[in-house]
Amino acid sequence: MNSPSSLAPRPLTAGTHQDRAPYAEALRAHADRSWVRLNVPGHAAEATPGHPLVEAFGPGVLRMDFPPLLEGLDLGSDTPMDQATSLAAEAWGARRTWFLTNGASQGNQIASLITPMLGRTLIVQRSVHSSVIDGLVLSGLKAAFVQPSLDAVQGIAHGVTAEAVAETIARHPDAAAVYVVSPSYFGAVADIRAIADVTHASGIPLIVDEAWGSHFGFHPDLPAGALSQGADLVTSSTHKLGGSLTQSAMLHLGDGPFADRLEPLIDRAFRLVQSTSASALLIASLDIARRNLASGHDAIGASVEAADRIRHVVRRMGRHEVVSDGFGRFPDIAAADPLRVAIDTRAGGISGHEARQRLFRDHQIMVEVSTESAIVAVVGAGSAPDTERFLEALHTLPRPLDDQLDRGLRLSLPTPGEAVLTAREAFMSPGRVVPAVEAVGRVSADTLAAYPPGIPNVLPGEVITSETVRFLQLTAAAPNGHVRGAVDPTVAHLRVVDA
The missing domain is CATH 3.90.100.10 (Orn/Lys/Arg decarboxylase, C-terminal domain)
Structure with a gap:
C-alpha cells in the first residue's frame, strides 16, 4: 500500500483569488442592506425579539436566507455564483463544478441519470452508496456489479481492483461507464489511476463517488483527489470532511476525453434534480469551505496530526486496534485517508455499537459510525478536536465482552442474492x-x-x-x-x- 504522500499532488498554491469567497461575501453584503422583503421565504428576515426563528438561529441566519435569481448574487453574467463555482473547479482541478444543495446523493443521482445516453449497462462497484442505486431506479439502466474485497475480521467492504473492473467490462461490451467508490467509509483509497486506465482503454468514462474525499489533494499528507488520477466525473460530499454545511456538496467534471460529451448531459440532469429554491446558506458554505481548503495548509496539517495522535495512543495503550493497520493485506487499497480513524473496539472487549452509544450518552462524544466490531471517528479538514478527551473516554469504556466470552464473534456481511430484475x-x-x-x-x-x-x-x-x-x-x-x-x-x- 502506498503512503498518502506518495499519491498526493502538490498542494494548491493559494493565490489572492482563492483566498476570497465571492458568493459568500456578496451574500453577506446583500444581507447588510436595509430591505423590505415582500417575497419568499415567508419569515421575511424579521429579526424582531421573540421571533421563533430568531430565538432558534439568531438574526444573521434569517438575513442571509435569500431565494435564488437575485441581481448581485446569481442573476446575470459573471455573477458571484459563477465566480464561486469557477474557483471551486480550479481548486479541485475540474473543468467545471456544480454546487449541490441535496448532498452527494444528488450528485450520484445526476451521474446515474446521464449514463443511459452512454450505453446500456453501468459497471458498478457493489458497495456503492444507496443513492447510486436510487439513480439506477430513476434511469432504468441495467447494472453489472464488481464485487469489492471483504475484510472478514471486521465485516466491512473495501474497494475494487483495476483487474476486476477490466474483467467485468470485458463481459459487457454495451457498458456505459464504470462507477466506483473511493475512499471507502473506513478510509480505504482505491488505485483510481489504474482503474481509469482500464476504463478509458475500453472507451468509457470513470465516475467516482468521492463523497468522503472532498479534502483530498489539499495537503501533501492527504491522498490525491480522483480527478487528478484520471476520473471523469466525481461526486464530492463537501459537508463531510470539507467543512461546508450539512446537505451541501459538489459535482466535478474532469477535463478529460469525455468532457465535451458529458457536460451538456450533466447540465440537463442537474436541472432535473436541483431544487428551484436552492439554499443561499448552503451555497455560501460551499464557497467558504473551498476557500478554507485551498488556503488552509497549516490547519489541515494540524488535523492530520490530531488523527495521527489518536492512532498512536491507541496502538501504545494496546487495548483496542487500529483498523487501517490491516489495509496492507488488500490489493485494492492503494492508500488510507489519515483523517478517518477506525478503531476495533471489539478487540478491547466492547462492541462498536455499544462503544458508540456509551461515548454519546456518558461522555457527550459523537463518532461517525459504528459496526459490530468498530467505531469510525473523523477529523474534519482544518478542525482541531479534543483528542485527549476522546482517548480518555475510549479507554475507560467497560469490557462487557470479556465477561460474555464472545469477543471472537463477528457479524459478517451477507452475500448478495441473485439479481433477477433491474x-x-x-x-x-x-x-x-x-x-x-x-x-x-x-x-x-x-x-x-x-x-x-x-x-x-x-x-x-x-x-x-x-x-x-x-x-x-x-x-x-x-x-x-x-x-x-x-x-x-x-x-x-x-x-x-x-x-
Missing part, C-alpha cells in the same frame, strides 16, 4: 409487504442498507436471503441501529415484488 423494474412493479420469514427467496422491491454507511445489503430486483434478513435484523436491534429503506424499524417485514 432496480427500476423491481421498484416500479406491484409489491406487497410480507413478514420477513416469508420474504426469503422472493425478490426485493426496495433498497435496504445498514445506515450509516448506507451501502445496500439488498437491491431492488435481488433475491432476499435468510442470511441477509438475519444481518439486517441484528443491525436494527443494535444500539443506534438503523436500516435505510426498511418498512419498519425492526425489519420484521419486507416489501417484495408481487409475482
